[in-house]
Amino acid sequence: MRSTAEGVDGLGGAPADAATAAEGEVTEEAALALDRADAGTHRRDAFLIPPALHHPSGEVAYFAGNSLGLQPRAVAQILQEELEDWARYAVRGHEVARRPWVEYGDLARASFGRLVGAEPAEVVAMNSLTVNLHLLMISFYRPTEERFQILIEDTAFPSDLYAVRSQAAHHGFDPDVAVVRLRTDQVLDHLAREGDKVALLMLGGVNYLTGELLDIPTITAAGHAAGAVVGWDLAHAAGNALLELHDWDVDFAAWCTYKYLNAGPGAVAGAFVHARHHGRDDLDRFHGWWSNDAGTRFRMPVDLDPAVGAAVWQISNPPVLALAPVVRSLELFDEVGMPALRERSVRLVAHLEQTLLRLAETRPLEILTPSDPARRGNQLSVRIRGVDSAALVDRLVEYDVVCDSRPPDVVRVACPPLYSSHHDVWRLGQALEAALDEEIR
Ligand SMILES: Cc1ncc(COP(=O)(O)O)c(C=O)c1O
Incomplete structure (x- = not known):
């Protein structure tokens, strides 16, 4: 991976002033610039990002969307509407609710x-x-x-x-x-x-x-x-x-x-x-x-x-109260479209891979997921030899970074393109480096 005046190879679209530091490292400024350049293809504002313990942004950096995705803000409203229709119409709601339940x-x-x-x-x-x-x-x-x-x-x-x-x-x-x-x-x-x-x-x-x-x-x-x-x-x-x-x-x-x-x-x-x-x-x-x-x-x-x-x-x-969030959430996919989301996903994963490979130069870390973008989705699985992955993931929470572990030594990280940012990826790199150094010591 090379840094260039146009941006960072494989990440696409970062403006010329996106400063990158040493070979293979995306600086915080560069990550923020990548996010500005990529603003059109995500819906981060449509999601509730869990609160941070310490980070000044007030939000965690979330990498567990491959396990449980974040809550779209609009879900509360559709659930409230179904509850109102149930209260107002009771059995007649099957036919006359604003979204008739019989066809849900x-x-x-x-x-x-x-x-x-x-x-x-x-x-x-x-x-x-x-x-x-x-x-x-x-x-x-x-x-x-x-x-x-x-x-x-x-x-x-x-x-x-x-x-x-x-x-x-x-x-x-x-x-x-x-x-x-x-x-x-x-x-x-x-x-x-x-x-x-x-x-x-x-x-x-x-x-x-x-x-x-x-x-x-x-x-x-x-x-x-x-x-x-x-x-x-x-x-x-x-x-x-x-x-x-x-x-x-x-x-x-x-x-x-x-x-x-x-x-x-x-x-x-x-x-x-x-x-x-x-x-x-x-x-x-x-x-x-x-x-x-x-x-x-x-x-x-x-x-x-x-x-x-x-x-x-x-x-x-159909279980209306369990289907309502599905209906609302799928609207976001329709708005952006899978081709654009997949392209953004490939860019985010390239950044994630670059971050992990840089750490792998000096720490016992190995990416299990194929390196060919055509042979992987949004998740990278990392084996960290000699480190208890569950303990590491708990430690990362202290750094306001949420991943998931598959014991004994695999950490899975995903950056779903609807809400993840390049800045999140940068935060993961920082937190993983610090937490690993604590675990290995
Ligand atoms: C690949 C895969 N298959 C099956 C399941 C089980 O899903 P459920 O509990 O919804 O049946 C999961 C759950 O995470 C999964 O990841």
């Missing part, structure tokens, strides 16, 4: 479609992430004696591993045999060698631990060529990576909305089912009244009149 799930549909590259009918807001993965696997994991394997990354989020193991057991297979845990670079080889045994690939689009962004179109095509179904957990990819699920021919996917999508703890999740599977009556599915077509639902038919598209996977009526 539809409010997220178009935005979800834009986020993941899907037609509105291919997406649905419902439940939570692991529940959605189970409901989709009920339909799409259909093992036979010959073809029964489920492929998953060796560093998959434990909830996904428990989910696929319990699915295999549910079908009478030994999970230790049916579930094949692979390094991400082994997936294509495994498909080439024993693809005829693979029933399902269930992988994380961006791995939660390493931050690696997988090549979703290539892996999906290889899975299909082997005769398998391909589903993706997009917890760390939705609102982070550019996704084209329809064009990539992905069979199904699910994601949560509390990370990059900023809809609050446990907020309602999303699911995608490719249009090619819509209307199939050979798929097992669990039904409820919300699986029925909206036009006939309240005639209370004895026989299900299936909803069109992904909506048929819904079972229950």
